Amino acid sequence: MASLTFRPWTRDAPEAGSLKDVLSRVAADRGHFRELTEAALQEEIAGEGALESSDSDEDDENDDREDSQASAKPATRDDLFKARAEMLQHIDTANNEVMIALDFVSLLLTKDAPEKGKTTISAEIKKQIPLGSLGYDMWQNMPVNKAREAQDALLATNVRMETLQRSADSLLVAADRLESNVRKETQYWDQILSITANGWNVCKLPGQQHRLGVTYGFNESAPEFSRRGIAALNASPDGGILLERGIGSKPKAMRVVLRQGGLAVGRSRVPTVADESETMLEARIRHARNSLFDEELYHELLRESRGQASLGVSTTGDGIVFRSTSAESPQSTEVLLELVGLYDIQDDLDVKLEQDTLAQVIALVARTLLSQAHREKVKKRSGVPPPLSERRDDRPTLPILRPVMAFLLQHTAMKLVNQYTSSIGSLLAAAHIDHEDQLAAFDLSKAAEIHGVEDLAGILMQRWTSESVLSFYGTKITIRLETTLAQSFGTLYTLIGTNGRVSKFTECEELRTSCDAAIASELALYLQRKAGQAWKCNVREALITKHDSKDGKEDRIWVTVDSQAGLLALNSPTKKISWGSQSSSSNTFHDAWLELLG
Amino acid sequence: MHELLLLGQVPASSRVLVLKIFAGITGMQPQHLLEKHLVYRAPAPQIEGSVRYPNKQNPASSEPRQEYNHHVVVGLTEDESGPLRGSDSVTNQFRDLAEAGNKPVVIRVASDTKLIISQAYEVEDVTMSLWDKIVAAAPAPLKAQLTSGSIRKRSYYQDGHRFIHNNITIQIFRILKEPLDVPDPANSELPRFEELRLLDDSGAYTVQASMIIEDRNKPEIFDAAVKELLEFKELMRGCVDLRTVDRHALDTRAR
Numbered sequence: 001m002a003s004l005t006f007r008p009w010t011r012d013a014p015e016a017g018s019l020k021d022v023l024s025r026v027a028a029d030r031g032h033f034r035e036l037t038e039a040a041l042q043e044e045i046a047g048e049g050a051l052e053s054s055d056s057d058e059d060d061e062n063d064d065r066e067d068s069q070a071s072a073k074p075a076t077r078d079d080l081f082k083a084r085a086e087m088l089q090h091i092d093t094a095n096n097e098v099m100i101a102l103d104f105v106s107l108l109l110t111k112d113a114p115e116k117g118k119t120t121i122s123a124e125i126k127k128q129i130p131l132g133s134l135g136y137d138m139w140q141n142m143p144v145n146k147a148r149e150a151q152d153a154l155l156a157t158n159v160r161m162e163t164l165q166r167s168a169d170s171l172l173v174a175a176d177r178l179e180s181n182v183r184k185e186t187q188y189w190d191q192i193l194s195i196t197a198n199g200w201n202v203c204k205l206p207g208q209q210h211r212l213g214v215t216y217g218f219n220e221s222a223p224e225f226s227r228r229g230i231a232a233l234n235a236s237p238d239g240g241i242l243l244e245r246g247i248g249s250k251p252k253a254m255r256v257v258l259r260q261g262g263l264a265v266g267r268s269r270v271p272t273v274a275d276e277s278e279t280m281l282e283a284r285i286r287h288a289r290n291s292l293f294d295e296e297l298y299h300e301l302l303r304e305s306r307g308q309a310s311l312g313v314s315t316t317g318d319g320i321v322f323r324s325t326s327a328e329s330p331q332s333t334e335v336l337l338e339l340v341g342l343y344d345i346q347d348d349l350d351v352k353l354e355q356d357t358l359a360q361v362i363a364l365v366a367r368t369l370l371s372q373a374h375r376e377k378v379k380k381r382s383g384v385p386p387p388l389s390e391r392r393d394d395r396p397t398l399p400i401l402r403p404v405m406a407f408l409l410q411h412t413a414m415k416l417v418n419q420y421t422s423s424i425g426s427l428l429a430a431a432h433i434d435h436e437d438q439l440a441a442f443d444l445s446k447a448a449e450i451h452g453v454e455d456l457a458g459i460l461m462q463r464w465t466s467e468s469v470l471s472f473y474g475t476k477i478t479i480r481l482e483t484t485l486a487q488s489f490g491t492l493y494t495l496i497g498t499n500g501r502v503s504k505f506t507e508c509e510e511l512r513t514s515c516d517a518a519i520a521s522e523l524a525l526y527l528q529r530k531a532g533q534a535w536k537c538n539v540r541e542a543l544i545t546k547h548d549s550k551d552g553k554e555d556r557i558w559v560t561v562d563s564q565a566g567l568l569a570l571n572s573p574t575k576k577i578s579w580g581s582q583s584s585s586s587n588t589f590h591d592a593w594l595e596l597l598g
Numbered sequence: 599m600h601e602l603l604l605l606g607q608v609p610a611s612s613r614v615l616v617l618k619i620f621a622g623i624t625g626m627q628p629q630h631l632l633e634k635h636l637v638y639r640a641p642a643p644q645i646e647g648s649v650r651y652p653n654k655q656n657p658a659s660s661e662p663r664q665e666y667n668h669h670v671v672v673g674l675t676e677d678e679s680g681p682l683r684g685s686d687s688v689t690n691q692f693r694d695l696a697e698a699g700n701k702p703v704v705i706r707v708a709s710d711t712k713l714i715i716s717q718a719y720e721v722e723d724v725t726m727s728l729w730d731k732i733v734a735a736a737p738a739p740l741k742a743q744l745t746s747g748s749i750r751k752r753s754y755y756q757d758g759h760r761f762i763h764n765n766i767t768i769q770i771f772r773i774l775k776e777p778l779d780v781p782d783p784a785n786s787e788l789p790r791f792e793e794l795r796l797l798d799d800s801g802a803y804t805v806q807a808s809m810i811i812e813d814r815n816k817p818e819i820f821d822a823a824v825k826e827l828l829e830f831k832e833l834m835r836g837c838v839d840l841r842t843v844d845r846h847a848l849d850t851r852a853r
Contacts, residue, residue, distance in 0.1 A: 219625055382626050383763045387599050387810035388823050 007381065061475040090531045111135045133319045136252030172202045191281065198282055210592055217287035218296075220396065221373035225296045231288065242276050243284050251291040254298050254366070256359040259334040266355025268363035271341060290344075297400070298339040303446075304397045311485065313401065322405055323453035324412040330573070335362065335408065365407070365460065366400050372457035373398040403460045410464035410483040414440045416508045417468050417479055420563055424519065428472060429560070430579040432588035433523075435472035440481060442466060470519075473526045477518055498522060516561040517542070523559045527593055557596055572596045600814045601693065602823055603709035604831055604840040605808060608770065610726070610801035619837055620761045620768060628759035631771070632682070635750045636732070639852040643692055643709060657731060665852040668692050670713075670732055674755075674788070682788040688713040690740060703827050704842050711740075738757035750845060755794055758803065765823070766830055769806045773797040785820040805838050807831070 030036055103125045110117030110131040118131065125488035195214060196202050217229010231247040250272075258266035271290060291383040298319075305313045305320045314321040319338030333355075418439045427434045443465055450456050463484035470477045480494040493501045493511040499519050503509045520542035528544045535546045543558040559568045569578035570592050577592040608616050615629055615785035643662065645770055713735050733741055755815035758771025779791035811823045831840045 378626065381764075384631070384760060384767055385809075386764055387812045388819050389812040402820055 187239035220377045255293040257336040266359035268359040369400040438469040440466040440468035520559040520561040605806040606838040622763040632674040733852040
């Protein structure tokens with residue numbers, strides 16, 4: 001058998017390869033064209049056999065050159081790397097530029113020679129820019145047209161001037177606005193400073209940024225009032241300050257009205273409201289503060305009156321009413337405390353009534369007591385708190401109404417007692433009995449010790465006492481008055497007779513009758529002493545008797561004193577001599593006595 | 599009664615600022631407090647509800663009762679360039695070890711008893727030292743405790759200010775030691791304020807926010823008190839850092 005040898009088909013010589021492939025092969029083979037020169041390559045071809053050695057030689061040469069280079073410059077290694085990096089960077093940039101130029105030209109080409117362009121254009125450009133969209137035209141250079149150029153230049157200048165003008169205008173407008181802002185701010189802050197200079201506290205509003213407010217309330221008020229005690233200060237468009245809407249616009253004040261028999265006899269003063277447009281900011285704040293204080297005062301009075309209903313205090317639709325005596329009599333004064341809006345009562349302010357002063361005093365005292373209650377609150381909460389327990393303290397009622405009522409009751413009682421004393425005095429004078437009386441008055445011995453409002457308030461809280469003394473024929477009758485609302489309503493009258501007998505009453509009428517009886521007894525005793533041993537005196541009935549041995553009958557003479565009827569009388573079973581309002585005898589007491597005897 | 603506490607620290611430089619902040623919050627001026635604390639050892643008092651109620655079943659138990667450091671706190675007033683003077687507010691204070699566990703505030707049994715220094719002797723009487731006067735004024739059981747072998751009496755001073763905010767007592771104070779060259783400080787005369795030395799040389803102040811409650815076992819009171827203290831802590835956030843401390847740092851047991 002003949003052996004078969006298969007020879008492969010001859011194939012065409014492999015393509016020379018595009019330049020790209022050749023280049024890549026050379027780069028892979030030789031390194032990137034580093035030491036490749038024509039001369040060296042020709043040397044290589046000449047020394048084919050020694051190709052490997054020349055390769056190694058080249059490598060050696062490369063190494064040598066490297067080393068020489070390394071030894072030529074010290075620390076060249078880092079410089080080398082830096083130079084390498086720089087070179088790479090330059091090449092990168094150059095590559096980039098070339099690719100961009102390539103893309104540009106290919107894009108241009110795609111219009112006229114699409115296929116050629118498509119092959120060289122890069123993928124991203126193809127994606128982003130539609131092909132054939134860049135074209136070119138060749139233009140002739142236009143001749144220089146001086147006129148048109150001048151016009152263009154003029155247009156340009158004009159446009160520039162216009163824009164400059166516009167920016168200048170806007171700057172001027174901005175400057176104007178800035179100036180007006182500065183002016184408004186200056187005014188605003190001037191006013192704020194004037195408010196603080198007058199003592200008002202300007203502070204940040206809680207919960208609202210960029211707004212200031214003024215506090216005019218009181219820290220120690222009940223929470224619902226202390227919360228209202230702050231008003232925002234708003235800037236008005238012209239830079240002034242406006243108080244928050246509604247503050248100080250409907251001011252209220254507390255007024256005390258004294259009434260007797262249904263007619264007003266005294267009224268306390270309320271602050272007048274000036275014309276609104278004239279009122280300064282501070283005046284409005286002051287009005288707001290006064291109104292808040294009076295509203296709180298009225299509120300506390302209401303709370304207190306609810307607990308004092310047993311003492312005769314009642315609330316009507318108008319306000320709080322209480323009487324100055326426990327009995328209904330035409331003498332008794334009714335006190336009405338009401339909260340009025342200042343604008344509602346402007347008409348009847350001019351009338352002056354007789355007891356205006358008393359009403360004004362009552363109003364002042366009430367306000368002082370409220371301030372004192374505030375002070376007490378501060379003191380109480382400044383002390384170490386008691387240990388926490390389950391007891392929950394309700395808000396205590398502030399004692400404002402009670403001291404006022406006590407004062408009034410004492411005042412009325414004193415008037416009554418003084419009336420009585422003077423009537424008795426006139427009766428005694430009619431009977432030509434020498435007497436002396438000392439009228440009851442408020443005990444102001446501690447007035448010299450008052451150093452401040454706190455002392456005054458302390459005196460107001462204590463019980464009121466006064467004394468009235470009636471003395472005649474060497475005997476003395478003392479009437480003491482005491483008012484305190486702690487135990488019971490009304491004044492406590494104490495009658496102290498000559499023998500030291502003390503009796504207490506709660507009604508003036510009882511005092512009157514008792515005192516009349518005491519005076520009669522005293523007169524009887526006096527007569528008995530004058531008359532001698534034979535006569536005996538029954539003190540309780542103001543009766544003197546003498547047992548007459550002649551007839552077996554006894555002579556009786558008794559004294560009656562009736563201050564209600566205004567009568568002082570010396571009586572015997574047969575005759576009566578009286579002095580006083582109805583009929584007055586001109587005898588003295590002594591003469592009358594002798595007359596009756598004889 | 600129990601005391602609920604939160605403590606914090608304030609460096610000397612910011613003390614004035616913190617005082618002003620407290621004054622603004624509480625709406626009152628600071629009350630100056632200068633106290634002398636005399637420390638003596640005695641067993642714990644028998645307080646109802648105390649953590650350590652003595653063993654009732656075995657009263658004659660032979661184990662030694664744990665002794666605690668009690669304080670007798672004397673209020674002092676400062677004279678212009680003169681020695682300190684004792685006022686008549688003397689309190690006998692006992693504080694137990696704080697409760698264990700992860701509590702929101704420090705809770706411990708507290709007992710304060712006010713002693714009435716008899717008017718028979720002025721507190722400035724130089725022949726009788728302050729300690730003697732206190733012992734003389736103490737009621738019988740306390741007197742026994744004060745005189746029985748409590749030889750080791752230590753004393754220190756506490757200088758600071760106090761504010762009250764609703765139910766919380768806020769104190770800001772620092773501790774001062776006796777002057778150096780006094781042999782028996784608890785028994786001798788009161789020094790001048792300038793002679794006292796700082797315990798902490800940096801001059802830092804301690805802030806204490808405390809509340810006393812009557813009954814620890816009633817949840818309404820206890821929870822309300824804890825809530826109030828924590829709200830106050832939140833209020834002071836950013837100004838003073840109030841927190842609980844390790845109970846052993848406030849240990850009053852005598853060793």
